[in-house]
Amino acid sequence: xxxxxxxxxxxxxxxxxxxxxxxxxxxxxxxxxxxxxxxxxxxxxxxxxxxxxxxxxxxxxxxxxxxxxxxxxxxxxxxxxxxxxxxxxxxxxxxxxxxxxxxxxxxxxxxxxxxxxxxxxxxxxxxxxxxxxxxxxxxxxxxxxxxxxxxxxxxxxxxxxxxxxxxxxxxxxxxxxxxxxxxxxxxxxxxxxxxxxxxxxxxxxxxxxxxxxxxxxxxxxxxxxxxxxxxxxxxxxxxxxxxxxxxxxxxxxxxxxxxx
Amino acid sequence: xxxxxxxxxxxxxxxxxxxxxxxxxxxxxxxxxxxxxxxxxxxxxxxxxxxxxxxxxxxxxxxxxxxxxxxxxxxxxxxxxxxxxxxxxxxxxxxxxxxxxxxxxxxxxxxxxxxxxxxxxxxxxxxxxxxxxxxxxxxxxxxxxxxxxxxxxxxxxxxxxxxxxxxxxxxxxxxxxxxxxxxxxxxxxxxxxxxxxxxxxxxxxxxxxxxxxxxxxxxxxxxxxxxxxxxxxxxxxxxxxxxxxxxxx
Numbered sequence: 066x067x068x069x070x071x072x073x074x075x076x077x078x079x080x081x082x083x084x085x086x087x088x089x090x091x092x093x094x095x096x097x098x099x100x101x102x103x104x105x106x107x108x109x110x111x112x113x114x115x116x117x118x119x120x121x122x123x124x125x126x127x128x129x130x131x132x133x134x135x136x137x138x139x140x141x142x143x144x145x146x147x148x149x150x151x152x153x154x155x156x157x158x159x160x161x162x163x164x165x166x167x168x169x170x171x172x173x174x175x176x177x178x179x180x181x182x183x184x185x186x187x188x189x190x191x192x193x194x195x196x197x198x199x200x201x202x203x204x205x206x207x208x209x210x211x212x213x214x215x216x217x218x219x220x221x222x223x224x225x226x227x228x229x230x231x232x233x234x235x236x237x238x239x240x241x242x243x244x245x246x247x248x249x250x251x252x253x254x255x256x257x258x259x260x261x262x263x264x265x266x267x268x269x270x271x272x273x274x275x276x277x278x279x280x281x282x283x284x285x286x287x288x289x290x291x292x293x294x295x296x297x298x299x300x301x302x303x304x305x306x307x308x309x310x311x312x313x314x315x316x317x318x319x320x321x322x323x324x325x
Numbered sequence: 326x327x328x329x330x331x332x333x334x335x336x337x338x339x340x341x342x343x344x345x346x347x348x349x350x351x352x353x354x355x356x357x358x359x360x361x362x363x364x365x366x367x368x369x370x371x372x373x374x375x376x377x378x379x380x381x382x383x384x385x386x387x388x389x390x391x392x393x394x395x396x397x398x399x400x401x402x403x404x405x406x407x408x409x410x411x412x413x414x415x416x417x418x419x420x421x422x423x424x425x426x427x428x429x430x431x432x433x434x435x436x437x438x439x440x441x442x443x444x445x446x447x448x449x450x451x452x453x454x455x456x457x458x459x460x461x462x463x464x465x466x467x468x469x470x471x472x473x474x475x476x477x478x479x480x481x482x483x484x485x486x487x488x489x490x491x492x493x494x495x496x497x498x499x500x501x502x503x504x505x506x507x508x509x510x511x512x513x514x515x516x517x518x519x520x521x522x523x524x525x526x527x528x529x530x531x532x533x534x535x536x537x538x539x540x541x542x543x544x545x546x547x548x549x550x551x552x553x554x555x556x557x558x559x560x561x562x563x564x565x566x567x568x569x570x571x572x573x574x
């Protein structure tokens with residue numbers, strides 16, 4: 066067990082080390098939350114807030130926080146494919162450790178990398194006078210990390226089916242961007258046409274976004290207008306999806322590596 | 326001498342490939358033996374070594390490493406082997422030393438620490454010892470891998486593979502990209518660890534000269550064994566037209 070833990074730490078630390086040396090990735094990871102919250106959120110607040118009956122800037126802020134953490138971790142798992150392209154995957158796959166250890170390490174590493182984004186987004190929130198008290202901060206920080214883990218497991222599942230970095234970069238936006246709207250990052254999804262309702266409930270990002278919103282709006286009057294499910298229900302679904310994606314993704318990845 | 330590698334009727338056919346890359350191959354390697362799998366490019370050497378090191382599944386046949394079945398006990402097999410791959414398998418974004426430290430953690434040789442200065446003294450001594458043998462300096466170790474030349478990357482891979490003192494060392498064309506002196510130093514060191522630790526060496530090469538010091542040479546061509554025996558025996562029976570080469574000087 067200690068052996069596997071040591072390997073998980075090393076694999077995760079590798080991702081963090083790489084991030085700290087990649088200045089462009091750090092800069093760009095701050096750009097999208099700024100655009101979504103600072104520009105889109107403010108614009109929605111000025112135009113549609115009165116008809117919705119709640120503060121859309123707050124709504125967007127928490128949605129973008131969850132979406133950024135989920136998406137950043139999921140897209141970070143592209144490194145699984147780049148490792149394969151650069152032959153570094155051989156070093157990982159020939160090591161005397163479980164395949165689950167390798168992928169758990171990758172998910173943890175990318176989750177830690179994405180978690181650093183929480184600081185920048187919360188800083189942006191402070192600038193924009195988003196009200197977050199210590200109690201909500203205490204709830205949102207671990208919930209954000211859980212959203213990262215779900216994004217990482219989802220990334221493993223997607224990457225396990227892709228053959229190279231180029232296909233990953235082409236396919237990944239198609240599985241992520243529709244979830245922005247299906248998960249209700251910027252738009253309320255309490256009422257949806259049947260087809261979109263089903264797609265919305267299939268999209269894993271929905272549970273990450275709703276989980277963070279459920280904790281942020283806990284005890285607030287807008288809770289029933291905004292939150293779809295209780296945080297406990299979301300946590301239950303996230304746990305099931307995490308295990309499902311990790312097991313299925315690992316199986317597919319190993320099969321693809323070995324059964325050529 | 327007990328066998329540490331047993332291969333029986335091994336066949337590997339890649340998906341969408343009409344012909345097998347490895348076709349009904351059988352051989353055995355004794356403990357502490359130096360075994361060379363010799364053949365031209367595309368003969369099936371890398372495919373064979375990939376199956377033996379558990380990174381590629383076989384189509385059929387039986388393979389045992391150190392008495393362990395490669396399908397059912399693959400993790401235990403990987404603990405006993407070390408590999409130098411044909412293509413560099415280093416992380417170009419890490420420094421040379423970070424690559425070695427990462428390997429040491431994967432094999433649970435030392436607890437992982439985020440900085441070299443925090444690693445145990447034994448680790449530092451081992452890295453210094455191995456790098457001095459192969460011809461890397463302390464300054465080379467602190468460089469990012471992407472800043473190293475092809476030969477230096479090769480040396481680094483050799484250092485990394487020797488860190489966990491494997492029972493069986495698989496070398497997939499290990500000296501490509503190395504200068505003559507580094508090649509000589511590598512073979513001197515491998516001879517030394519063979520003698521002191523009883524390490525079994527499984528080499529794939531298309532350099533006839535490198536296979537001459539082997540205990541057993543197996544020549545493979547188009548996935549089939551065409552000759553198997555001692556170098557002296559092989560030399561007598563080797564057809565002059567067999568497309569093997571000598572290393573560049």
